[in-house]
Structure formats: structure tokens, C-alpha cells
Amino acid sequence: MPTLFDAAGLPRPPRELAPGAVHLPGFLDARQQSALVTQAREIARSVAGTPVAMARPRTRTGRMSVHILSLGRHWATNPYRYVREFEGVPVPPIPANYQEIVDAVLVAAGGRSAALAPWAGRMRAEVALVNYYPPGSRMGLHVDADEVAEAPVVSLSIGDTALFRLGRAEERTGPFVDVPLISGDAFVFGGPARRAFHGITQVEDGTAPAHAGLKEGRINITIRQVDY
Numbered sequence: 001m002p003t004l005f006d007a008a009g010l011p012r013p014p015r016e017l018a019p020g021a022v023h024l025p026g027f028l029d030a031r032q033q034s035a036l037v038t039q040a041r042e043i044a045r046s047v048a049g050t051p052v053a054m055a056r057p058r059t060r061t062g063r064m065s066v067h068i069l070s071l072g073r074h075w076a077t078n079p080y081r082y083v084r085e086f087e088g089v090p091v092p093p094i095p096a097n098y099q100e101i102v103d104a105v106l107v108a109a110g111g112r113s114a115a116l117a118p119w120a121g122r123m124r125a126e127v128a129l130v131n132y133y134p135p136g137s138r139m140g141l142h143v144d145a146d147e148v149a150e151a152p153v154v155s156l157s158i159g160d161t162a163l164f165r166l167g168r169a170e171e172r173t174g175p176f177v178d179v180p181l182i183s184g185d186a187f188v189f190g191g192p193a194r195r196a197f198h199g200i201t202q203v204e205d206g207t208a209p210a211h212a213g214l215k216e217g218r219i220n221i222t223i224r225q226v227d228y
């Protein structure tokens, strides 16, 4: 397996890693990254202590190491589904700037992938999961399967560098593509890659640039369309 260290100093062109899976290195500038962190922190504070607070979800396999804040709809895990309110509390809305980011990301990704090109200007940002990865956390291989829509998932990385593992749609076995996601990177998976297994195998502690505005750890924001 490649280590994060292997990526240091290598050129990182935007590229399609598998049909429908596009990596856009450095998509967000420093100001956009810190603005997204500040905005997410303010929303998290506004719902702290409520049922829709940022929390480590319990799944069938145990408690996740990642903390998740759901925006737009709440991602409930028993069973897995999206709900408009959770335990009687409304879910914080998805910020309007997320739709603008989705539109810009999909124009860029569509230029690299025939499978993604039709989604430029067509995807509705309905849900965002703000994932906080404290040092030492990871996310096991899974498929994003709770959305009915076939729209791509748009993912933004801020803070510590993470190793993203992309597998196949058919089975959780390899071959895998391992790609370091650095602060500011965007990643899109749609088309034939939309139901591919993926996860975060490691987060490299202390690699966040100062401009990200995160003292430690990593924030990943995945933006999704849920309904047709």
C-alpha cells in the first residue's frame, strides 16, 4: 500500500481515477477552506446538545471514530436513512454556498469525465455530511447507498491529509486505488463509481496547513442529492 509520504512532492494533476471518479487537487483556495471550517463550526455550535448535534454515529458494526454533522437532512443509522427531523428537532439547513460549490466542482469534474459531464448544473445539493476526523480516526470501506438519486457525491477535504481508498461497485475486495486527499482537494464519484466501495484508511496527524483554521484533524464535507 502506498503511504502518505509517497505523495509528497509529486505533481497532482486533476484526473479521472476510474470511470466517474475524479480527483481535483487544490480546488478550494485557502480563504474558501477556512470559511467552510468557520461556517461548519458555527452551525455545529448552534445545535450542540440537541439530537441533531455533531456526534459519532452508532452503526451495526459499532461506534464510528468520525464525528458527523448532518445538514439538510439527518443521516440516521438505525436503520440507515435520511430524515427531515430527528427526535422532533429540525435539521439545520444546508448552506446556500454548498450548491455553488457543487456547481463549480461538477463543471470542473465534467471536463475530466464523460460520466460526470451530464451532471454539471443538474445536481441538487440536498444533504451535506460534515465529517470530523480526530487524530487516529478512519472510515471503513462502505458504499454510499442511502440516496435514491444517481447524482454524484461531491466531497471536499480540509485539514490533515487523508488516504482515500476507492474500490469497486461489485464487491468490497480490490483492486483499490489509494489517493491522498490534501486540504483543499475536491473529489467526485458518480456514474459507474457512484456505488463503489470507499473509505479512509488513515489520516496523517499534523499535516493540516495553518490556513485551514483547524487545530488538528480533518474535515470532510460530502454533498449529496437524495431524491430523484
Ligand SMILES: O=C(O)CCC(=O)C(=O)O
Pocket: 129, 131, 139, 144, 155, 157, 164, 181, 198, 199, 200, 220, 222
Ligand atoms: O472522508 C472522506 O473523504 C470520505 C467520507 C465518506 O465516504 C462519507 O462521508 O460517506
Ligand SMILES: [Fe+2]
Pocket: 142, 143, 144, 198
Ligand atoms: Fe462514503
